[in-house]
Amino acid sequence: MQPVIIGTAGAGYAARLHGNGYRNVSGIPFRLKTVCDLNTELAEKVRKDFGYESITDDYDSMLADPEINVIDIVTPPFLHIPMAVKALRAGKHVICEKPLTGYFGRYGDDFGIESVTADVGTTTKSLNDYEHRHISARPEDVEDYAAVTVTFADGTKCLTIASDTVLGGTKNYIEVYANDTALTCNITPTDILNTYFLDEDGLEDVYISEMLPSKLGWNKAFVSDEIIRGYANELKDFLEAAAYDREAVSGFDVAYETTTICFQHARLIFLNN
Numbered sequence: 001m002q003p004v005i006i007g008t009a010g011a012g013y014a015a016r017l018h019g020n021g022y023r024n025v026s027g028i029p030f031r032l033k034t035v036c037d038l039n040t041e042l043a044e045k046v047r048k049d050f051g052y053e054s055i056t057d058d059y060d061s062m063l064a065d066p067e068i069n070v071i072d073i074v075t076p077p078f079l080h081i082p083m084a085v086k087a088l089r090a091g092k093h094v095i096c097e098k099p100l101t102g103y104f105g106r107y108g109d110d111f112g113i114e115s116v117t118a119d120v121g122t123t124t125k126s127l128n129d130y131e132h133r134h135i136s137a138r139p140e141d142v143e144d145y146a147a148v149t150v151t152f153a154d155g156t157k158c159l160t161i162a163s164d165t166v167l168g169g170t171k172n173y174i175e176v177y178a179n180d181t182a183l184t185c186n187i188t189p190t191d192i193l194n195t196y197f198l199d200e201d202g203l204e205d206v207y208i209s210e211m212l213p214s215k216l217g218w219n220k221a222f223v224s225d226e227i228i229r230g231y232a233n234e235l236k237d238f239l240e241a242a243a244y245d246r247e248a249v250s251g252f253d254v255a256y257e258t259t260t261i262c263f264q265h266a267r268l269i270f271l272n273n
């Protein structure tokens, strides 16, 4: 078994999801060595909260550390590919928080999709300044809503609804209706614990759910978020893969397939428009 020594790029929200995930990994000895962020205050906070040994604001210097053999990338998506390629070239294992990248196949690639109809939009554009007060981001041209029907070559239909602006906790589900089967999968169950608070006294450090503007009234609390959302198992698998030099369950093939399907949808929507 090889030692697993981790350097994390990015110290924002997802770095904390990973930090909590690492806390729940057992059976594989590992060290959280360096956390790297351009914002050293954030890096220092993550170092303190999750027990990293050092911080840096220089990704290249983290890569140059010969002791570090796993790079965990939790920076914004446009940096994922350049950072992953650099880390791989430096001989490191790479964990990359989704999305890996945009579509990287070739024009005309066939993924068995016959057609796509879609309605996409930027619903937050209709908000006035007051209504916009809880949303800090002001993206220029990024959709925050989509309803997409994909028809596969065999006539199977898939309806995908996605929105960035759903409050009250993450909601991810898949329902499959086939000729002899119905499957419903609640990927992020947010109804394990319901809370009701009249004020927020003593709750300053209590995490209830992401994107929750207030903890008052009824709320659905995330319980063992890092386990239910899969981070602990995912990270354990990655660390085992690095320690025993085997392919990760969520490895490159899954990343490639997921990315190509997603961006095939996007390409067809673009062509249909």
Ligand SMILES: NC(=O)c1ccc[n+]([C@@H]2O[C@H](COP(=O)([O-])OP(=O)(O)OC[C@H]3O[C@@H](n4cnc5c(N)ncnc54)[C@H](O)[C@@H]3O)[C@@H](O)[C@H]2O)c1
Pocket (backbone or CB within 6 Å): 009, 010, 011, 012, 013, 014, 015, 017, 036, 037, 038, 039, 042, 057, 059, 074, 075, 076, 077, 079, 097, 098, 099, 210
């Ligand atoms: N927020 C979520 O709930 C969530 C959940 C799952 C996955 N993700 C994914 O995780 C990734 C990060 O998202 P986030 O919410 O943590 O974003 P974030 O903005 O909170 O954190 C990203 C951090 O990366 C740092 N950074 C930017 N450029 C850098 C560079 N060159 N070197 C070092 N650090 C740099 C930023 O300073 C920032 O602190 C995204 O790909 C996102 O899709 C986010």
